[in-house]
Every structure is written in C-alpha cells, then in structure tokens.
Amino acid sequence: MFKPLNPLLHSELRLAVMSLLIGVKEAEFSFIKEKTGATSGNLSVQLSKLQEAQYIKIEKSFKDNYPLTKCSITVIGIKAFEEYVEILKSYIKK
Amino acid sequence: MFKPLNPLLHSELRLAVMSLLIGVKEAEFSFIKEKTGATSGNLSVQLSKLQEAQYIKIEKSFKDNYPLTKCSITVIGIKAFEEYVEILKSYIKK
C-alpha cells in the first residue's frame, strides 16, 4: 500500500539540497549552505552521502586562492528524486 | 527559503499513519499495521508519539474479549498534516 520512501532522500536537508540542485546547472557549497540554512558540518556530511549514491557530482577547485566546492545533480539523482516525489505524492493523496 | 519540516510528521511510518487516518473516521491498530506493513512494536511507539502531540486520539476498549485499539485524527492533527504537506510541496516544486 505504502511504497517505501527512499531513505536517502527522505531527510530534510538532503531533500532540500536535491530540490535546489534539480533547478540549477550547478551550485557552490556556500550557496547551498545559505539557501538551506544548514551548518557546514551537516552539509558536508549530507553532500558526501548524496555523492556516494551518485545522486550528485562534487567538483573541487580553487577560486581566488580559496577552496571551492561545486555540486550538480546527476541523471541517477534526477531519476531517484522524481521517483521519490511520486511515491511521496501517493502518500499524501489519500 | 526552505521552511522546516515538522519532524514529527517527516517520518515514513508516522506520515503513512496520518495519511491513512486523514481519510477515515477511525482505524484499528491491526488495520493500520496491515496497511502500513509496520511491525507492532514500531507502530505502537509511533502511535504514542502522535498521541503525545495530540495529532491522534487513541481509544482502548475490548472486542470479543480481546483488547482493541482505535485511532482517529484530531483537528490539531489535520492542521499539522496539511501544513506539512504544503511545506513539502514547496520543497519539491523548485
């Protein structure tokens, strides 16, 4: 009846990150942090988990001497997000 | 940007329970258990939490000599559920 909700996406912060990334080409760590209101530590951990699942791609570089982390959603990530949203809708439409 | 998601409702099982209860007048423990696929223990714990928050009402009685637990959603619960759904939608619509 109630299909399982992908636990990787059923997390407030990771869901916010994915919701954000699905609308943009890429986003910087500090931008995501600001938009989600997350702490650096929490964001760092959650981004790593999303990367591990190959839902996002993380690219590290330097800009003006400072480290710069850019994230973008992958095809796998888009698919997982869309499926999660569909299942979620099936919950709340009852 | 991302409003906080009510943590009491952002739980797979509790969300399923609320989604179920919002559509019916009341439901028995075993019915909820069957529909959600939860174990008795987990369901018992989660129902208690929802009751504590006054999102549901739990009525205990006996039927054919056996204990019978009936649950129903409260006005507070309906309000919380609807607000949660609205915030959730604001996440996934970006």
Place this chain on the structure above:
DNA sequence: AATATTTGGTTTATAAAATAAACTAGTTTA
C-alpha cells in the same frame, strides 16, 4: 487439565541518522 499457540499489543535494546562541536589547512587583514 495442563500446555501450547495466538491476539493485541508494550517495553527495552540496538542500529542508524542527524546534528553540533571541534578541528584542519590555508588566507587575509591589522
């Protein structure tokens, strides 16, 4: 008539997740 099984749960213990605090490595500013 014991004893085993089932019902309808609750309680407790364990595993997993989220979050906060502390730390790293380097940069800039005073």
Place this chain on the structure above:
DNA sequence: TAAACTAGTTTATTTTATAAACCAAATATT
C-alpha cells in the same frame, strides 16, 4: 606576526527509527 576569517572535514554526541524481547489474557491442542 598574530588574530581573525574562509571553506570546508572529521569526530563525538544526541536524537530517532527499528527490531527484538517481552507481557497478559484468550483460545486451541493433546
């Protein structure tokens, strides 16, 4: 050159979810 800031990561703590064990009473079995 020392203090403060950037941009994070790692580790520790707290919280949450889940599973396992348990309980009381009822019914079924031998």
